[in-house]
Every structure is written in C-alpha cells, then in structure tokens.
Amino acid sequence: MSISFESLEELIELINRIHGFDLSGYSRASLKRRISRIMDLYQLDVSGVKDNLINTPGFFNNLLMEVTVNVTEMFRDPAFYKVLREEVFPYLATFPHIKVWSAGCSTGEEVYSLAILLKKQGLYDRSFIYGTDINANVLKKAKQGIIDLKKMKEYSDNYLQTGSGDSLSEYYTARYDAAIIHHHLRRNVLFAMHNLVSDGIFNEFQLITCRNVLIYFNKQLQDHVFNLLHGSLSLFGFLCLGSKETLRTENLREKFRLINKKHNIYQKIA
Amino acid sequence: MLNLSSHIVKKLSRAEVLLLACSAGGFKILFDILKTLPGDLPVGVLVIIHRNAKYETNIEASMKEKCRIAIKVAEEKEPIEAATVYFAPAGYHLLVEPDRSLSLDISEPVNFCRPSIDVTMQCTAEVYGAGTAAILLSGANQDGALGMQAIRSAGGLCIVQRPEEAEISTMPKAAVALGAADLILGNGELIEFAQQLNNYLTSGSHPWKN
Ligand SMILES: C[S@@+](CC[C@H](N)C(=O)[O-])C[C@H]1O[C@@H](n2cnc3c(N)ncnc32)[C@H](O)[C@@H]1O
Numbered sequence: 373m374s375i376s377f378e379s380l381e382e383l384i385e386l387i388n389r390i391h392g393f394d395l396s397g398y399s400r401a402s403l404k405r406r407i408s409r410i411m412d413l414y415q416l417d418v419s420g421v422k423d424n425l426i427n428t429p430g431f432f433n434n435l436l437m438e439v440t441v442n443v444t445e446m447f448r449d450p451a452f453y454k455v456l457r458e459e460v461f462p463y464l465a466t467f468p469h470i471k472v473w474s475a476g477c478s479t480g481e482e483v484y485s486l487a488i489l490l491k492k493q494g495l496y497d498r499s500f501i502y503g504t505d506i507n508a509n510v511l512k513k514a515k516q517g518i519i520d521l522k523k524m525k526e527y528s529d530n531y532l533q534t535g536s537g538d539s540l541s542e543y544y545t546a547r548y549d550a551a552i553i554h555h556h557l558r559r560n561v562l563f564a565m566h567n568l569v570s571d572g573i574f575n576e577f578q579l580i581t582c583r584n585v586l587i588y589f590n591k592q593l594q595d596h597v598f599n600l601l602h603g604s605l606s607l608f609g610f611l612c613l614g615s616k617e618t619l620r621t622e623n624l625r626e627k628f629r630l631i632n633k634k635h636n637i638y639q640k641i642a
Numbered sequence: 643m644l645n646l647s648s649h650i651v652k653k654l655s656r657a658e659v660l661l662l663a664c665s666a667g668g669f670k671i672l673f674d675i676l677k678t679l680p681g682d683l684p685v686g687v688l689v690i691i692h693r694n695a696k697y698e699t700n701i702e703a704s705m706k707e708k709c710r711i712a713i714k715v716a717e718e719k720e721p722i723e724a725a726t727v728y729f730a731p732a733g734y735h736l737l738v739e740p741d742r743s744l745s746l747d748i749s750e751p752v753n754f755c756r757p758s759i760d761v762t763m764q765c766t767a768e769v770y771g772a773g774t775a776a777i778l779l780s781g782a783n784q785d786g787a788l789g790m791q792a793i794r795s796a797g798g799l800c801i802v803q804r805p806e807e808a809e810i811s812t813m814p815k816a817a818v819a820l821g822a823a824d825l826i827l828g829n830g831e832l833i834e835f836a837q838q839l840n841n842y843l844t845s846g847s848h849p850w851k852n
Pocket residue numbers: 440441442443444445448475476477478479482504505506507510566567568569582583584585614748
C-alpha cells in the first residue's frame with residue numbers, strides 16, 4: 373500500500389492537531405516510505421490510519437516508533453571516531469568535566485562507542501554522556517546495554533579500524549547470543565526523551581554528536597536544530613554531524629570553526 | 643541512427659529526469675554511457691550503483707575528468723538540476739522529495755542493498771511520474787525490477803540492457819520478466835541512444851506543463 377503526498381500532508385496535519393506532534397519539517401520522501409510500510413504492516417488504508425489516530429489509544433505511539441529510522445551501528449564511520457580521538461579528545465582533555473550529548477541516539481550504539489573511546493583515553497571517569505531520542509522503544513533498548521552478539525562481530529571490525537589498538541571484546545561480556553556492555557561503561561551514561569523539534573536546551577555540553585538525524589529534516593528544521601545545538605554547547609565545545617551532514621545555517625557558520633571537513637566536525641568559537 | 647518507435651519518442655520527449663542503475667558487471671557500460679552524454683543535457687541524471695560503503699571509492703572524481711556532463715556525489719536537500727549527474731553515496735538510499743530535491747536515508751538495506759535501486763526508482767516515479775526515464779544495466783541480483791515496474795506504471799520510460807550482452811544478466815532479466823521494459827538495447831545501441839538523447843529531450847518546454 374502507498375500513501376499519496378496529498379494524504380501525507382493531511383496525516384501530518386491530523387497528528388499535529390490531535391497529538392501535538394509536529395512532523396511538518398520531516399523529509400516527505402522518507403515519511404511516505406515509512407507510513408506506506410506501516411499501512412502494510414497493519415493492513416490499513418489512509419482512512420484506516422486516520423481513524424486509528426483519532427480513536428485508538430496507543431496507535432500514534434506505535435506509528436511514531438515505526439516512522440523514525442533507527443538504524444545505527446557501533447563505531448559507524450570508524451574514520452570519524454579516529455579523528456575524534458586524535459583531533460578532538462586532546463582538547464576535551466583540558467576541560468575538568470566533559471559533558472557529552474548524543475542527540476538522536478537511537479538504541480545507544482553511538483553512546484556506548486563514545487563511552488569506550490573516552491574510557492580508552494582515560495577520560496571516561498570525568499565524563500558524562502546523555503543519549504536522547506523521541507522514540508521510547510529505542511531508549512528502553514539503549515538503557516539495557518545489550519547488543520546482539522552477531523552484530524558485535526561487525527562492530528569489532530569497525531572498532532579495529534578506529535586504530536584504538538585494543539579489541540572491542542574488552543568492553544563487553546558475551547552471554548549466549550548477547551553482548552552485555554560492561555557495567556562501568558553504563559555508569560556515566562543517561563538515556564532520556566528529548567525532541568529536537570519542540571524541546572529546548574537542557575544542559576551545557578563540551579561535545580555534541582547529532583549524526584544521521586538531520587538528513588530526515590528539511591532545511592528550515594535543520595536551522596532550528598543547529599541553533600538549539602549551538603546554544604547547548606559551551607564555548608570551544610565540539611559539534612559532530614553525520615558523514616553526509618554539513619552546517620549550512622548562514623548566521624551560525626561564523627560561530628563555528630571547521631575542525632574536520634571530511635567528517636563534519638565543528639568547534640564553537642562564538 | 644537508432645530507430646525509435648513513436649511510442650518511445652513520445653515518452654522520451656516528456657522525460658524530466660534520467661536514472662541509470664547497475665551493479666556487478668555494469669560499471670564499464672555505465673561509464674561509457676556517462677562519457678557519451680552531452681554536457682548540456684536538459685535533464686538531471688541520478689546514478690545508483692551498488693558498492694561497499696566500507697571501502698572508499700573515487701569513481702565520481704575519476705569520472706569527472708572524463709565526462710562532458712557535470713558529475714557529483716548527491717548531497718542531501720540539493721535540488722536536481724539539468725546537465726548534472728548525481729551519484730547516490732555508498733551506504734545511503736537516495737530519495738527524491740516532492741519539491742524535486744534529493745535526500746539521503748540510512749534506513750534498512752532493501753534487497754540487501756543500500757543504496758537500493760528499487761527505492762530510488764520508486765521515489766522518483768512518485769515525484770516525476772511519466773517524466774521519469776530509466777536505464778537498468780548489468781547486475782547479480784534483482785534490485786531494480788520493482789523500481790522499473792513502478793516507473794512503467796507511472797507512465798515513464800524503462801530501458802533495459804539486453805541481458806545477453808550484460809556481463810551479469812540477473813538484473814536486466816528480472817526487470818524484463820516483470821514486464822517492466824519498454825525497450826531493450828544492446829551495448830552499442832545504449833551508446834548511440836546516449837549520443838542522440840538531446841534530439842528527443844525537450845524538458846522544460848512542454849505546453850501541457852504548468
Ligand atoms: C538513523 S538514527 C541515528 C542514530 C545514530 N545517531 C547514528 O548515527 O548511528 C536517527 C534517530 O533520530 C531520532 N529522531 C528523529 N526525530 C527526532 C527528534 N525530533 N528528536 C530527537 N530524535 C529524533 C530517531 O528516533 C532515530 O533514533
């Protein structure tokens with residue numbers, strides 16, 4: 373089943389009106405694919421979806437869980453993590469406390485990757501990492517710190533490529549088909565709900581990663597989020613975007629220094 | 643001169659975007675087509691190839707020097723412009739927005755592929771409708787068959803590399819089997835087609851377009 377762009381606009385409108393959730397800045401092409409998928413999953417046509425949105429408690433939440441794209445990896449783009457360690461961490465090390473925010477953290481793989489990297493560099497004990505997302509299901513999973521062992525094998529490869537010099541298996545315990553992230557790596561970590569569209573600044577950070585989230589937003593919403601992230605960074609704090617995401621917001625470009633062009637790492641200078 | 647039926651000529655004349663897609667065994671013919679395309683092609687071109695995201699390739703950079711048409715890696719939210727070839731970056735699906743800009747998506751692979759040819763073809767057909775033209779080349783899996791079908795149902799033009807001339811025929815065969823080919827061309831014909839393309843494309847000057 374497939375939803376037309378026109379019906380999609382109606383749905384966005386309805387969701388905003390009834391559930392107070394604003395999807396209007398999201399990529400239509402992606403929303404269209406995701407909602408068509410949901411219609412297949414639940415065997416619903418457009419009016420069925422609308423009907424459920426209005427009358428079925430919990431339906432909207434289920435829809436939201438399916439609309440967001442949560443695909444993630446540990447040490448996704450190993451070269452990025454290498455640059456982070458080599459070019460950003462020496463600077464971070466000069467801060468007495470290091471607060472990190474992974475915005476749009478999905479199931480937490482990025483957060484645990486950062487925890488491991490900080491640990492290896494001896495910075496973890498004075499760090500605190502916040503992972504936030506709008507999807508309650510992925511946050512629940514993130515909190516557990518349990519990762520499919522098969523996937524962990526792939527991630528070990530990624531980790532090797534970051535050039536850290538040790539093995540990922542140092543950081544988890546394998547039990548049956550699960551990899552359990554070591555307890556101390558979960559101690560300085562907090563997962564919470566935060567909506568980049570509608571929630572505000574909640575702390576001041578030395579490092580923010582917001583990777584593969586902005587690709588789902590239109591330019592206007594991207595500008596809004598960049599302003600929020602800028603306001604959430606301490607002076608000389610770092611902002612890391614996904615490998616295909618760049619800072620384009622006019623009034624913000626002069627407030628950041630480009631640290632690494634290939635990996636889209638920026639430092640706040642004003 | 644390639645002899646095209648009036649049906650094909652008509653479909654071509656309303657084309658506003660061109661898709662080129664291939665996988666294993668298709669790179670050479672793809673490059674030959676790109677090298678042949680005129681520098682002032684009146685439509686934009688989207689290229690989907692399967693490649694491993696873990697290894698860096700510099701296909702775009704090396705093609706740039708050899709082609710008359712502009713070549714680049716697609717960036718998210720950039721408008722699709724005429725006379726430009728946009729390669730889907732490895733590791734992302736390439737989507738088309740209703741305002742005819744591009745976006746990137748990191749959702750699950752489709753047919754074990756990301757970028758998936760089906761995904762981009764379906765998206766493009768939804769936005770450009772009958773104004774979509776696509777060429778599907780050699781490949782070792784069936785990605786692209788459903789996409790071609792979507793383009794065909796939208797009234798677009800679907801060209802498939804002649805399976806006997808494809809290095810690996812699985813992909814073109816799958817599209818043909820689905821009845822998703824308007825035209826099947828051999829390798830020489832594909833090049834001729836690329837040469838003549840500007841004679842048929844009239845993008846932007848349709849009296850029925852608003
Ligand atoms: C593709 S994942 C990226 C995960 C991780 N950062 C990475 O790069 O591997 C995108 C995440 O952004 C989240 N997201 C989408 N809209 C959001 C919003 N308005 N506020 C916060 N998170 C959002 C989704 O729920 C999803 O988990």
